[in-house]
Amino acid sequence: MYVLGITALGGALFAEDIWPREQWQPGPEPAPEAPVYTYRYIKERSVADRPDDVLGEKQIHAVYVLPSDGEDKGYDTSGAIAVSMESGERWLENQTDGRRLRLDTWNGMLDVSFYRFSRTEAELEKTPGLMYEELRLAGFNTTNKLYAVHYGASGPFCGISESVSWAIVYLYNCGDPRDPFAPQLESFREERTTGIFHEIFHSLGAVPSCAPHKSGESHVSDSPQDLMYNYRLPGPLPDPEDPIVLDFGRDDYYGHGRDDCPDVAKSPFWQDGTA
Ligand SMILES: [Zn+2]
Numbered sequence: 176m177y178v179l180g181i182t183a184l185g186g187a188l189f190a191e192d193i194w195p196r197e198q199w200q201p202g203p204e205p206a207p208e209a210p211v212y213t214y215r216y217i218k219e220r221s222v223a224d225r226p227d228d229v230l231g232e233k234q235i236h237a238v239y240v241l242p243s244d245g246e247d248k249g250y251d252t253s254g255a256i257a258v259s260m261e262s263g264e265r266w267l268e269n270q271t272d273g274r275r276l277r278l279d280t281w282n283g284m285l286d287v288s289f290y291r292f293s294r295t296e297a298e299l300e301k302t303p304g305l306m307y308e309e310l311r312l313a314g315f316n317t318t319n320k321l322y323a324v325h326y327g328a329s330g331p332f333c334g335i336s337e338s339v340s341w342a343i344v345y346l347y348n349c350g351d352p353r354d355p356f357a358p359q360l361e362s363f364r365e366e367r368t369t370g371i372f373h374e375i376f377h378s379l380g381a382v383p384s385c386a387p388h389k390s391g392e393s394h395v396s397d398s399p400q401d402l403m404y405n406y407r408l409p410g411p412l413p414d415p416e417d418p419i420v421l422d423f424g425r426d427d428y429y430g431h432g433r434d435d436c437p438d439v440a441k442s443p444f445w446q447d448g449t450a
Contacts, residue, residue: 192334192373192406209355212254214261217284220252223314224288225281233443233450235260235375236279236320237287238310242296245328250346250356256325257285259358259368266363266372270421271430276375277446279320288315296328303330307341321378321444323371325356333366334374342374363419373402376428379444385436386427398423 224236237260239251250256264275279286292299292309299305306324315322324343333349336342346356350366358365363372382393382403390396394405399413401423406412413419422429430440443450 192332192370209253209255209357210359212258214254214258214360215284216254216257217281217287218252218254220289221286222289224279224317224320225286227286228280228283229277231319232277233319233321233448234277234279235323235444236315236317237285237323237325238290238315239287239325239327240290240292240306240310241327242292242294242299244295245291248327248355250325250327251287251289255356255358256287258360259325259356259365259371260285260323262358262360262363262365263368263372265360266419267421271440275446276444277448290315296330299328300330303335303343304337306343307337319450321375323375325367325371334370336374336377339378342371342378344371344374364415369402369419376403376439379439379442380437381422381428381439383428383437386431388424388427395423395427397427403428 227234237256239256241247260278264278268275290310290313292306294305294309306326310316310322310324321339322341324341325346326343327346329347329352330345332345334342334344344367346367349370356365356367358368363369377393382389382395386395388395388397390405391407393403395401395403396405396408398404398420399411400417400420402419402421404413422431425431428437428439431438442448
């Protein structure tokens with residue numbers, strides 16, 4: 176299921192991710208209500224990328240996309256995507272002594288675009304590459320942006336990354352599909368949030384082929400707690416009570432300190448980074 180590509184960072188960046196916990200059995204309990212967020216976010220929908228707060232620098236632009244026949248759950252205007260990205264940023268701050276990735280913002284709030292594909296869920300499931308093609312044509316093609324695509328439908332995986340431009344999470348494939356996408360600011364537990372950050376890290380160059388614990392295609396083997404753990408390995412799955420960590424042991428893809436192996440810590444996508 177993995178397709179490999181080589182990037183400027185030397186990492187294999189095309190990865191299709193299937194989460195181990197995707198096999199949920201329907202239970203009797205009704206889906207919980209989605210929360211109402213007090214976090215400051217843009218409540219209006221925009222089909223275009225709004226003017227950028229920071230010009231020119233590398234940044235991550237969030238998009239909520241639907242197939243032509245997909246149900247609109249308003250995750251762009253409900254705050255769910257803004258809260259999800261912020262909860263990932265807070266997790267990163269905690270993991271890195273205060274670093275954040277540069278997100279595309281408008282007036283200080285996450286700029287989330289909305290796009291509805293001309294193709295159906297069935298068509299896009301067969302050929303995920305059609306998503307990038309159509310989004311590019313729709314104007315999501317700025318070279319300094321990595322698009323964090325939140326796809327409101329099902330597909331063959333929980334997430335997929337392609338090159339430095341695309342990180343996609345399939346919102347109905349990660350976690351329990353009956354649950355609304357309801358991330359919490361102070362928690363990095365929502366599987367669709369960890370999913371999009373996992374894919375973003377693939378796009379940023381994790382895990383490079385020179386990493387000592389590289390496993391499978393662009394994952395690591397040294398801890399099930401690692402954001403980039405290879406879930407296909409036999410053995411215990413991550414304990415949901417254990418915190419998720421960024422590069423367990425700091426020796427594979429973030430902050431390893433070696434010059435001969437790509438390091439996501441040096442990515443220009445960090446707020447304190449430059450191209
Ligand atoms: Zn992966």
